[in-house]
Amino acid sequence: MTTVAESSLGLPQKRSGLGHWLAGFRAMLRWEVTNMRLLLPITMMVQLLSGAGLVIGFGLLISDMPQQTALFLSTGAVVITLILVGVVMGPQLVAQQKMDGSYDFMWALPVPRSASTVAWLVLNVFIALPGMLGALFVAMWRYDVSFAVSWLVVPAILLTLICGTLLGYAMAHSIPRPEITQLVSQFLIFAIFGFSPISYPAENLPGWLAELHEYLPFAQMANMVRDALTDGIATNVGRSYSVVAVWTLFAVGLSGLVLGRRK
Amino acid sequence: MAEDWVFRTVDVSKRYGDTVANDRISLAVRPGEVYGLLGPNGAGKSTLVKQIIGLLKPDSGAITLGPFDLVDDPDAARQLCSYLPQAQMPIDSFKIREAVHITGRIRGGDDGEVRRRGDELIDALQIGEWADTLGARLSGGVRRLTGFIMATVWPGKIVILDEPTNDVDPLRRRLLWEQVRQLGALGAAVILVTHNVMEAEKSVDRLAVINEGRLIAEGTPSSLKAEDRGRLRLELMLEPGAPTPELPEFVLHDARVGNNLVMVIDEASATAGIEWSQRMMDGARAEEYALAATTLEDVYIRLTGHASEEPL
DSSP states (O other): OOOOOGGGSSOSSOOOHHHHHHHHHHHHHHHHHHHHTTTHHHHHHHHHHHHHHHHHHHHHHSSSOOHHHHHHHHHHHHHHHHHHIIIIIHHHHHHHHHHHTOHHHHHTSSSOHHHHHHHHHHHHHHHHHHHHHHHHHHHHHHHOOOOOOOTTHHHHHHHHHHHHHHHHHHHHHHOSOHHHHHHHHHHHHHHHHHHSTTSSOGGGSOHHHHHHHTTSHHHHHHHHHHHHHSSSSOOOHHHHHHHHHHHHHHHHHHHHHHHHOOO | OGGGGOEEEEEEEEEETTEEEEEEEEEEEOTTOEEEEEOOTTSSHHHHHHHHTTSSOOSEEEEEETTEETTTOHHHHHHHEEEEOSSOOSOTTOBHHHHHHHHHHHTTOOHHHHHHHHHHHHHHTTOGGGTTSBGGGSOHHHHHHHHHHHHHSSOOSEEEEESTTTTOOHHHHHHHHHHHHHHHHHTOEEEEEESOHHHHHHHOSEEEEEETTEEEEEEOHHHHHGGGTTEEEEEEEEOTTOOOOOOOTTEEEEEEETTEEEEEEEGGGHHHHHHHHHHHHHTTSEEEEEEEEOOHHHHHHHHHSSOOSSOO
């Protein structure tokens, strides 16, 4: 007959503090990694192929590619793969949880919301890396360009990933109907690919849209990452960091609000 | 000491727009007690449960467990309550043992203790042969049992089980109920959400019936059946698709599930009931009938106007 230690029942003391947070973070990271394990190799492969594919695809559009253009396009491809991880994968997964009914179980687990969120961010970083590296290596091989990687690559990429992931995350949690989440996520792919000056200059857009992108995060993310990977292509980078930082803070706040909210 | 940990809801109300999902629900569950929450779909059971585990906030009313106010402190609610939702657990990529171990750790269990108790439960529910099989390859019943173990490997002071026996085979249902009783023996307050009245009758200490957001009856199964003493259940299996016949006056109340017509009559009307049923069969309007003692199901029909979802 099964027995259980009396101490395991309920709460002699409510758990809180850093130890509780870290234990929750570790357990949730293990949960997320295990949960993704059937899909993780495929997801990373798709990331790798889309990063590489974007770079090769740009080359098909422009036959004799000048070096500067190649650098511009391939750094754009890096940023697109980074953003897509955040605004696509998180929302899809949350929508899936809402549809199969596991959402309530996951969010009733006794883990601090911030620990679950950080575990999710860490997983996203690992999923995004192959696509990013793929784009860079294919660009070096295909267009014979060389990148000037500065230490800023770490904050630029992390900030881009955190901002994109949290925006996707907050969006997915705040939209009650999973079907709508998936539609919005698809709209974002379309808007980011087609109408964000990530792999082309903002001047190519109508004036009002170019102006808008001064305040939206996507073009600014591209500017940050481009600055960290190349010499002399990106300008006004400090402003880009500020814009993305504000968006990141907004995404952190929004995630906190949405995840802490009880209707 | 045990009395300190009584779980209480006091006048809990919750509205969605114009719909009143919970209307001043008050109930109390003692440690060690298995408490049934019965009601038809949409009665407000899930809304109540989601408020207990801190996913929804009541419009008014209190939810407390011992010294903890679960409305003000949803973190405490999540630590105190173990929850098995009605939907299947998301464990396609998990082996049973992994899913159990990780959730035990998430619930704050000690590594070795979680492994030990997890293995004991896997043995007790006789699903050991799949312990290292991925969830995607498990049958619905084994997944359900895995969910039960995940929810109870490191139980909270309240354990909420929403339809725990769905898809589970009869043999393992029995084993599962034994484990539910064990949770009670450990001192957990077990809240069993179900619309399977027959199962609840056998396994709960007390139960509440919720209908249209209100708690309409509460008591032990036998106290709830007291009013039906001296009554019988008359069940008539109608010809498929046949309309419900006009009922004789001696039928006290009735409900229809599919082609099954369930009625309650006084013992004194037994002969009349049999004769009437016989006539229905002779007229090819019914296939068979049965007369039996009333069960909790009949109480449930009387209270809610619904038969429980699973026809008997």
